[in-house]
Amino acid sequence: MKVLLLGGTGEARELAGQLADFEVVSSLAGRTRELRLPDGEVRVGGFGGASGLAQWLTENQVDAVVDATHPFAATMTEHAVAATRAVGVPLLVLRRPGWGAGPGDDWHWVESADQAASLLPMLGRRVFLTIGRQGLDAFAGTGLWTLARCVDPPEPTPAWCTLLLDRGPYVVDAELELFREHHIDVLVTKDSGGPQTAAKLTAARELHVPVVLIRRPPAPNGVAIVESVAAAANWLRSY
Structure with missing residues (x-):
């Protein structure tokens, strides 16, 4: 076969x-x-x-x-x-x-990157953006400090955010350290599901950071x- x-x-x-x-x-x-x-x-x-x-x-x-x-x-x-x-x-x-919210989670579901960008100013000032390199442009006009984590660099390199090039799987302790180091107060991600990148959701829960999730x-x-x-x-x- x-x-x-x-x-x-x-x-x-x-x-x-x-x-x-x-x-x-x-x-x-x-x-x-x-x-x-x-x-x-x-x-x-x-x-x-x-x-x-x-x-x-x-x-x-x-x-x-x-x-x-x-x-x-x-x-x-x-x-x-x-x-x-x-x-x-x-x-x-x-x-x-897909992922599901549990006790202590503060999740906000949206349908698109544009909707996520519109919601952000009501939730925080320092953004951790984990949607990959495609769709980043939707967040360029928020005026918020943004850390964008991608596997590969976007082209052209955006000047409005701080890039972090990294690949999972990720662990909770390292994600907690990242949140604290950059004073992250809102997380944006896609509902990718699976355990390899779920540690950021646990870190957000432990630090009481709201999460904006883009529906699949x-x-x-x-x-x-x-x-x-x-x-x-x-x-x-x-x-």
Whole structure:
């Protein structure tokens, strides 16, 4: 069975490692400079939209597609849905669960980066921005001191914020130190889910810092969706 694994996440790398008995091709967008490569065959780069992906699936005789991209990679998911439907290849979407507020959390949900930027002046003056390098421009006009953490530097480099280039996983003690060092009084993040970057939420709770969370795009309709690597592996082996 030949599987195209749309990856770039920790779950995708873990799934690729569990599918030694399949012919797996992991596809990475290539936007991150230092790629973490999974086991097995890897291709890097786009397909040329849904039509290009459909052609690639046909030419490479793919039996199934697993979309294990980031929960906010909505365009890639849309292309995967359209392409697999066009050529009649089954599609599974692997999405880690989103985060949920607990006792002591002060969370404020928004639909977009623009909404988050509009809300910030009512919540704090020193911002920790952890949404990645895409969408930073929405916060350029807030007038608030901002620490923006990214894996790769934005281009062009923004002059309105302090950049911190770092990659998870993160631990609570280090996040607490970061909050205190920079006197952070409001956190902005995406509802990415998963444990690798959740330590900042624990730090915000312990320090009574409000959190602005950008909701993830809705899951596609009419496709199989699972929340764990084990469930994805079981789905593939059921064919």
